[in-house]
Amino acid sequence: MTTSLAPARRTSPRRAASRTLLYAVLGFLTLVVVFPLVWMVLTSFKTDADAVRNPYSLPNPFSTEAYQTLLLSGQQPIFLWLWNSFAAATIQTVLILATASMAAYALARLDFAGKKIVFGLIIATLLVPPVVFLIPNYLIVENFGWLDTILAITVPGAAGAFGVFFLRQFFLGLPVEVEEAARIDGAGEFRIFVQVALPLAKPALATLAVLSFLGNWNDFLWPVYVLLSPENMTLQPGLAMLQGAYRTHFAIVMAGAVIASVPVLVLFALAQRQIVDSVAGAAVKG
Amino acid sequence: MVADVAGAVVVPTERASVQSGGRPASGRPVARRRRTLVAYLFLAPFLILFGTFVITPAIFGLWISLTDWSPFREVQTFVGLANFIALFDPNSTTSADFWQSMGATAIFVVASVPFLVVIPLFVAVLLNRKLRGATVFRTVFFAPYVLGVAIVGVIWSYIFDTQSGILNHILGLLGLPDDIPWVVDVPWVWVSLVGVTVWWTAGLNTVIFLAGMKGINGDLYEAASLDGAGAWRSFWSVTIPGLRPVMLFITTTTILASANMFGQSYLLTAGGPGNATRTAIMYIADQGLSQNNMAPASAMSYILFAILAVISVINFRLQRERSEKGAS
Numbered sequence: 208m209t210t211s212l213a214p215a216r217r218t219s220p221r222r223a224a225s226r227t228l229l230y231a232v233l234g235f236l237t238l239v240v241v242f243p244l245v246w247m248v249l250t251s252f253k254t255d256a257d258a259v260r261n262p263y264s265l266p267n268p269f270s271t272e273a274y275q276t277l278l279l280s281g282q283q284p285i286f287l288w289l290w291n292s293f294a295a296a297t298i299q300t301v302l303i304l305a306t307a308s309m310a311a312y313a314l315a316r317l318d319f320a321g322k323k324i325v326f327g328l329i330i331a332t333l334l335v336p337p338v339v340f341l342i343p344n345y346l347i348v349e350n351f352g353w354l355d356t357i358l359a360i361t362v363p364g365a366a367g368a369f370g371v372f373f374l375r376q377f378f379l380g381l382p383v384e385v386e387e388a389a390r391i392d393g394a395g396e397f398r399i400f401v402q403v404a405l406p407l408a409k410p411a412l413a414t415l416a417v418l419s420f421l422g423n424w425n426d427f428l429w430p431v432y433v434l435l436s437p438e439n440m441t442l443q444p445g446l447a448m449l450q451g452a453y454r455t456h457f458a459i460v461m462a463g464a465v466i467a468s469v470p471v472l473v474l475f476a477l478a479q480r481q482i483v484d485s486v487a488g489a490a491v492k493g
Numbered sequence: 494m495v496a497d498v499a500g501a502v503v504v505p506t507e508r509a510s511v512q513s514g515g516r517p518a519s520g521r522p523v524a525r526r527r528r529t530l531v532a533y534l535f536l537a538p539f540l541i542l543f544g545t546f547v548i549t550p551a552i553f554g555l556w557i558s559l560t561d562w563s564p565f566r567e568v569q570t571f572v573g574l575a576n577f578i579a580l581f582d583p584n585s586t587t588s589a590d591f592w593q594s595m596g597a598t599a600i601f602v603v604a605s606v607p608f609l610v611v612i613p614l615f616v617a618v619l620l621n622r623k624l625r626g627a628t629v630f631r632t633v634f635f636a637p638y639v640l641g642v643a644i645v646g647v648i649w650s651y652i653f654d655t656q657s658g659i660l661n662h663i664l665g666l667l668g669l670p671d672d673i674p675w676v677v678d679v680p681w682v683w684v685s686l687v688g689v690t691v692w693w694t695a696g697l698n699t700v701i702f703l704a705g706m707k708g709i710n711g712d713l714y715e716a717a718s719l720d721g722a723g724a725w726r727s728f729w730s731v732t733i734p735g736l737r738p739v740m741l742f743i744t745t746t747t748i749l750a751s752a753n754m755f756g757q758s759y760l761l762t763a764g765g766p767g768n769a770t771r772t773a774i775m776y777i778a779d780q781g782l783s784q785n786n787m788a789p790a791s792a793m794s795y796i797l798f799a800i801l802a803v804i805s806v807i808n809f810r811l812q813r814e815r816s817e818k819g820a821s
Contacts, residue, residue, distance in 0.1 A: 229619060229622070229624070232619060233619060233620075233630050236616065236630075236634065237630065237633050237634075239692070240633055240634060240636065240637060240692070240696075241633065243648050243649065243652060243692070244648075246648075246652065246659060247648050250651070258657075259657045260657075262657055262658065262659040262662050263659050263662055263663065302542075305538065306538040306539040306542060307539060309535045309536070309538060309539065310535065310536045310538075310539035310540070312535060313532045313533075313535035313536050314536075317528065317531065317532040317535065318528060318532075319528055319529035319531075319532035319533065320525075320529045321529075322532070325536065325540070328548070329543065332543075332547050332548075332551070334802065334805065335551065335798060336749065336752075336753060336797065336798055336801055337753070338753065338773075338774050338777055338778075338794045338797060338798070339550075339551060339554055339794050339795065339798050340546070340547065340550045340551065340554065341777065341778060341781065341782075341794065342554060342557065342777075342781040342782065342787050342790055342791050342794065343549070343550035343551075343553040343554040343557060343791070344546060344550045345781070345782055346553070346557075346787075347545070347546070347549065347550060347553070362542070362546070363545075363546040364546075365542055366539075366542035366543050366545065366546035366547050367547070368543070368547070371539060396531050396535075397535075400535070421639065424639075424641055425641045425642065427641070427642050427643060427755065427756040427759075428755045428756070428774065428778060431759070432778060432782045442641065442643060442644075443641055443642065443643040443756075444643070445643075446643040446644060446647050447643055447646075447647075447759070447760060449647075450646075450647050450650065450760065457651050457657070460647055460651065461647075461648070461651065463647075464644050464647050464648055467643075467644050468640050468644050471639055471640060471641075471644075472636065472639070472640075475632075475636060475639045476632075479632045479635070480628075482635075482639070483631060483632065483635050483700050484704075486635075486697065486700060486701070487700040487701050487703065487704035488704060490701040490704065490739070490742055490743075490746075491701065491704040491705050491708065491738075491739055491742075
């Protein structure tokens, strides 16, 4: 399979050999990445005893017992966790896009008293590790009565400086002529922002959306501490709880992992180019 | 870097009105005040969030660290630097545990960062060649990252299981020792934690390296090959110098990510054996949020912050020096 992928052009034997080696290495790495996921799916269709006794064989017998136990128990509302994760990531992403784009536009395009102080303050916090905010933010969220609610995992996380910094860079790179023309036509600042600047910023907004969504989706420590009841959890703390509840039941925990990962992987497969380009592009340009 | 920014803040703001913005600064104070009002209306939603959940906790956290804060006490008293001094006093209750967790964090950073930089760099070099299916490989290698640490930790904790885990079974089939305590005993716990982190996040650094490589001028490779440079030579004299800014970004973010490691230890080893893999973040979160030791925990978070800031500055300086040497 590996050699047939090599270009049909006449190639020297040495080149062909190095090509084969290249595909062999990449094939091996693919196996390393994919194998645990395949194993997860296979294990989820085993019976408990089969999973422990024969970790590397195909399910024998093929069984949906793990899924039934997991979904019928009612103790681990895994579809609710999935929904909560999607809802939280979406809400936080919208919140970041709305607030950061307005702030970034002001910092890039408008002149006002105190601009340097505001921008300096925002940038200064970019390098502070999240652990510094952990305890005080927990107390603040507790004081607001937000513990164990979706507000705790969406609002504080939207206050980060990155989005403003990132979008400001993008606005600075845009030509001002169109905005100027609109301004001469008497358009108000907010109309210029919505009708001229935002449409031009679509690629940057899309990138920020991907990064924000992934960031919220992957967050682990904060939801582990601020979410308490099973029905309010997101996938990350939920799965950790699932593992604690069924520690010795391989198949059941793997069934949970399958349910949790399939929607993510499908979404990723559909939007992989946008997602990968966003993450890489933001890092290289930013 | 923080200090540079802080320095910039002191610049009188009146002068700021002259620069950029595209609109000539008008001298009329009414117009000026109106412009400022409009700008702050744009900034308001973000600044409310930023003030509440970034500025307030930064100051509040510092205040907590200077008091004997406890959720069970009505009045908090100012204790100065006592919480900080206690962390450097070997007889205090938290000092030994805190420095053990800092040590565990240091071990993880030192053990994981080289792999998290070198393996993605190697894979990116492979994928950067004219290659059928390069996008497919890129997608596959990135995929684990989108799963999140919980799914990754859960899957691997069963793969690593000493008795029934598939890893030891496979090793047994190959005639190797099949009773390795992957998530139970040192030094294997470190191998597992680093391995899982590489499996989970190597794809992220790979796609960033790849994007950096796409930005290198192809003529440089041609010139190098005309000069008789082979693949190895052109890697060192074209790829590596061309990747300098990306390399600085990746090493900085990877060091910070490893220094903030939490989920892997939480899910795979629960900090064990005997707190050997309990990282600083894990200890701070536990002390501050589970044990209600908020004042010492806040002091710890500021110490960790200070150390990370120093490491970031050193890394930044080192890489800049190297690039200056390379240029001359």
